[in-house]
Ligand SMILES: Cc1cc2nc3c(=O)[nH]c(=O)nc-3n(C[C@H](O)[C@H](O)[C@H](O)COP(=O)(O)OP(=O)(O)OC[C@H]3O[C@@H](n4cnc5c(N)ncnc54)[C@H](O)[C@@H]3O)c2cc1C
Ligand code: SF4
């Protein structure tokens with residue numbers, strides 16, 4: 066089941082062209098301490114996680130410091146639903162670390 | 177050397193919260209828009225020239241490579257940590273230190289983004305005119321070091337025309353901090369080191385502060401958007417405009433099919449009746465309508481089918497006259513993605529090229545590009561700054577398909593030959609980096625000037641004897 | 652440390668929601684005390700549903716004040732972790748007390764909304780103790796299973812009470828009911844409209860004597876997620892209030908920083924300060940329409956600046972409240 070979410074995340078995040086256009090409107094990257102606090106960083110960290118990367122300290126900061134405010138989506142040429150990717154990535158983490166059960170709602174989340 | 181030791185040493189030198197070896201974080205400082213993945217060992221966030229100097233001393237002593245980064249939007253692979261090394265990210269050095277209207281300069285740290293700088297300047301009625309399409313993200317330091325340009329290039333030139341003086345940290349034993357150039361507009365300080373640094377892609381020295389020239393915002397800009405069924409007619413119009421004792425603020429071109437795709441990608445209701453030409457002329461408000469009429473006449477006389485005009489910048493914005501041009505990148509990515517929609521496991525890459533030819537040869541260049549499209553079978557998107565002859569043809573390809581990658585490479589080779597054969601150049605504003613080292617050699621070779629590469633190599637050695645700054649790039 | 656902090660805080664909110672129905676320990680009575688003297692019907696197919704976010708925010712503010720201390724204090728963190736099991740009793744009584752003033756503001760805002768709806772001749776009932784929390788925070792944090800459980804509870808309550816349509820009062824609850832519940836709950840058949848949508852078409856025009864000028868702060872979840880930008884403006888204009896637009900407005904609005912206030916208090920504060928600076932450069936009266944925006948922007952405002960919820964402002968201008 067986890068794999069469904071993972072492959073969806075991988076598919077979405079692979080669209081990223083690393084142009085950084087999304088960063089211009091992101092409030093957290095402006096005041097955060099590095100690129101991981103911006104949408105480009107978040108998307109690429111999720112990509113890294115979906116390829117069996119580790120939930121490092123900064124990976125978690127990147128995921129959980131997002132406001133889900135969606136300003137970034139106004140500028141993304143690849144049309145990635147950035148906040149949704151981040152939310153789903155959080156849910157993947159929750160499944161593995163916060164005892165959230167897996168059997169529910171996978172399709173609902175990524176439809 | 178191992179990661180944790182580097183982290184420990186650097187933390188001691190400049191402070192713990194300025195150094196990270198977090199694996200996930202290293203990953204996002206190892207990538208670039210070309211799809212490369214490099215090998216950052218550590219990423220460092222200096223907040224002062226002294227920090228930079230200490231990191232350089234350390235790297236010099238321990239033979240560790242240093243890769244400077246602004247926003248890593250380079251399209252030439254310039255910012256990629258190719259070998260294991262320290263990424264030096266300037267994102268925390270982003271202050272605007274001084275704006276002096278009387279001295280016509282702004283004094284900045286390298287990490288400030290170009291649009292943020294312009295936001296501050298605009299409140300005083302001024303601007304920094306170099307405007308790469310990536311200006312909302314690109315940093316001043318990155319733009320200086322890649323020699324960036326933009327839409328206003330025909331009138332205002334590129335980065336090399338706007339840098340007055342630079343504070344530099346040199347890759348020597350002491351991480352020397354020097355200042356090159358002047359605060360004044362005129363400056364004859366022996367050999368022009370400032371110009372040498374502009375476009376040097378972080379291979380010679382690290383830029384830690386910069387004095388940049390500024391200029392007043394025009395009172396307003398009149399805009400005309402025209403469509404020409406015949407390419408020759410469009411180019412004739414450009415030639416005519418360029419001989420009318422005016423210097424257009426913008427003079428942008430999109431090939432017909434590209435314009436159609438771009439318009440469709442943003443649901444524009446503008447009719448695409450041919451190749452697109454976007455003209456902007458900076459004028460006084462009172463003169464607006466006169467210039468609009470005059471420009472309209474020129475365009476129609478040269479065979480424009482549909483002409484839309486606006487008497488001010490605001491009006492043009494409101495009517496969406498810039499939108500098609502601005503959506504070029506969106507359109508490029510969209511068309512590429514759609515093309516591979518049904519291919520499983522496709523890694524769609526965009527190759528955005530950057531040749532320039534003398535404007536008088538633009539028709540030949542466009543014809544040549546159409547030939548290449550037929551020959552290699554890629555849908556080519558084509559737009560550019562016709563005012564200065566800079567074209568950005570682009571193709572999308574599937575990087576996971578070896579055959580296609582090979583074809584893309586061939587397309588690129590042919591494109592370079594085309595630029596050279598038309599007295600043009602292989603890179604106008606994106607830089608050499610990794611992607612165009614061979615192209616540069618071929619260009620110089622064609623001009624019987626390969627000797628220059630040797631000179632460049634020697635310059636590199638003088639600045640960076642241990643080859644620690646961005647090795648493997650440019651030369 | 653960060654991982655532990657994160658896991659504990661997220662876990663506390665989840666446990667509390669599942670056990671008490673709300674993500675922070677609080678008095679149940681506070682949920683519906685605002686409706687005390689309004690005599691709203693208890694039954695009827697159209698119900699006002701607050702989703703409790705306005706009522707919760709004063710408690711979240713106190714929680715954040717504690718978390719700001721705990722973030723770098725391991726011992727306290729572990730105490731909180733143990734505390735979550737005794738959550739409602741232990742925490743409510745000892746640690747978490749919402750400011751009285753703050754609770755009152757939330758009450759007044761909700762009251763204003765009800766009075767405005769009444770003035771516009773909208774018939775509606777209220778859920779009182781069944782005015783449950785929507786679970787939106789769990790959804791945002793990716794706790795999908797727990798969210799689903801809460802959503803089912805809310806939906807069952809609606810059905811049990813024969814509700815066909817709910818009128819919501821804040822952007823987050825509106826979004827999650829309109830756009831997320833239908834994805835998670837099969838055959839979700841409750842119509843959802845925000846009070847601003849309802850009022851936008853029904854509010855009567857009223858000239859105001861005072862020439863009031865305000866700057867508007869669009870919440871992300873109305874402006875970007877639901878494309879709702881004209882409705883609040885209509886309601887303000889219909890009441891004779893002049894709306895001035897900040898630089899970042901409508902779909903280009905800038906977030907108040909609120910959603911990360913529990914996990915990244917310092918960062919959240921910086922973002923709020925930046926936004927308040929931008930807004931107050933336009934006008935000293937800032938209008939919000941989301942309890943999270945109100946709370947986070949108020950936290951950093953200076954004395955000269957007034958931040959007021961749209962409903963309260965409009966109700967006052969129209970003479971419905973003092
Ligand atoms: C969609 C898109 C559109 C683009 N359009 C244009 C365009 O219209 N015109 C144009 O010219 N370019 C364009 N570019 C290319 C690129 O954005 C520009 O070259 C930009 O100026 C790079 O800025 P950066 O901050 O991202 O620099 P980086 O990519 O981070 O760095 C560029 C180079 O500068 C070096 N460097 C950075 N900071 C320093 C420093 N402080 N000291 C020493 N070396 C340093 C790096 O090592 C690297 O070699 C575009 C890119 C994208 C993705
Ligand atoms: S949704 Fe997250 S990544 Fe996007 S702009 Fe807002 S804070 Fe930044």
Ligand code: SF4
Pocket residue numbers: 080081082083084085086087088104105108140141142143144145147
């Ligand atoms: S704008 Fe979209 S494609 Fe560009 S870096 Fe951000 S997420 Fe990636």
